[in-house]
Amino acid sequence: MQFARYIAQRYLVSKSGTNAVNIITYISIGSIILGTMVLFIVLSAFSGLKEFNLSITSIIDPDIKVLPATGKTITLTPTQEKELASFTEIQAYSKVIEERAYLEHEGKTSLGFIKGVDENYLNVTQIDSTIFAGNWPTVGEPAVAMGYLVRRRLSVNLTDYSSLLSVMTPKPGTGQITDPTQAFNSSKAVVSGVFQAGETLDNDHIFANIDFVGALLGYPEDKISTLEIKLSPEADEDRLREKISSLLNNNVILKNRIELNDALYKMLNTENLALYFICTLVLIIALFSFIGSLIMIIVDKRKHIKTLSDLGASLASIRMIIFTQGALMILLGGAVGIILGAILIVIQQQFGFIPITESLPYPVKFEQVNIVIVYATIVILGFLSARLAASRINKKFISSD
Secondary structure: OHHHHHHHHHHHHOOOOOHHHHHHHHHHHHHHHHHHHHHHHHHHHHHHHHHHHHHHHHHHOOOEEEEEOOOOOEEOOHHHHHHHHOOOOEEEEEEEEEEEEEEEEOOEEEEEEEEEEOOOHHHHOOHHHHEEEEOOOOOOOOEEEEEHHHHHHHOOOOOOOOOOEEEEEEOOOOOOOOOHHHOEEEEEEEEEEEEOOOHHHHHHEEEEEHHHHHHHHOOOOOEEOEEEEEEOOOOOHHHHHHHHHHHOOOOEEEEEHHHHOHHHHHHHHHHHHHHHHHHHHHHHHHHHHHHHHHHHHHHHOHHHHHHHHHOOOOHHHHHHHHHHHHHHHHHHHHHHHHHHHHHHHHHHHHHOOOEOOOOOEOOOOOOHHHHHHHHHHHHHHHHHHHHHHHOOOOHHHHHOO
16 A cells, blocks of 8 residues: 555656646646536535525524414413513514505505514514614504505605505404405504515515504404514524423424525525536536546556566556555645635635625635535545546556557
C-alpha cells in the first residue's frame, strides 16, 4: 500500500512526456473542480432560499399554532389560560378568532378572511412590520388593518369615519336558510392601516381586535379559533406539545411553522433534490473525461508499468498505483472545488453581488452538511471512476510492446 501511494504521488506531481496528456489531465481536474464548486453553490443557494422563505413566514406565522381537532373553536377557560401562561417554554401567546367574511364598501364587495387578535399578537408575530400605510388597530377600537389588494378592490380610505367598511359573517347554526337577510351578523369598522405581507394575505385578509370579531360572531369569552405561540429561546418544542395537548384534553392539533407551510417546504425540498441530481449528472459527465485522462496516463506510462512488473510488482499493486493516483486527483479537485465554492458563498453573503432585486441579494447559506454531501458525492463517484480506469490494466496490456 505504501509502495502504491509513493509511486502514485510521484506520478501525480510529474508531467507526462506527451504534452496532450498533460493538457487533458488538467482539463479533467478542472472539470472536477468546477463540477464540485457548482454542486456546492447550488446546495448553498437552496439552503439560503429555504431560510429566506422561513424568515418571511416568521413575520406572519407563529412558532406553534394550536388548532381545534374538530369543529371551529377551542374552549380555553380562565384556569387553563392561567396554567398556559405559566409554561416556561412559552415566551408569548395570543388568542385568535378567525372566520370567512363578506366585505362591502360603497357598493363594492369582496370575500375575505377576518382575523381577530388580542393585544399580545404583535409579541408573537411581526405582522405590524408589514404595515406601509396607517397604523395597526388600537385595542378596543372597531378598526381593521387590511391587505392592500383588498383595499384596492374596495377603494377604502384610511381612517375615514364617514365611510365605514361593512363586515358580515355567517351566523352559527345548522339547518336551511329561509331568509338570506337573517343569515349574517354584520358590523362596521374603520380601516386604520394597510399591510403588504405576501399575495396570500394581501388578497383577502383583514385583522381586527378579538373583542370586535368575537362580538360579531357571538362567541363567548372562553371560545377562540386558535392559539398562536412564540417559543422561548431554550424551549423544548416536543415537551411543550405534550403539555398543551394535555391541558386542552387532547382536542387540539399543534403545528409548527414548517408544518403550517408544508406545501412550500415540500416544493423547495423537491426542487433541491432535483437540482442535486441534475448537478450530479453533470459531475458524472465530467468524470468521463477524468476516466479518459487516467486511461491516457496508463498508456503513456506503459513502459514504466512494464518495468514495475519486471521488478516484481503484482497486477493488483500496479492497478492500485493508478487507482491511488486517480483518488488523489479526486480528493484534491473536490477539496479545491469546495473551497472555491465556499469563498463565493461567503462573498455573496457579505456583499450580495448577485441580486434578486436592487435591494435584495440572492439568499445563500453556508452549511457544513452541504460540504459533507458534496464531498461524499465526488469521492464516491470519483473513486468508482478511478477503479474503472485502473481495471483497464491487465496482463495482456503489460506484456504487449
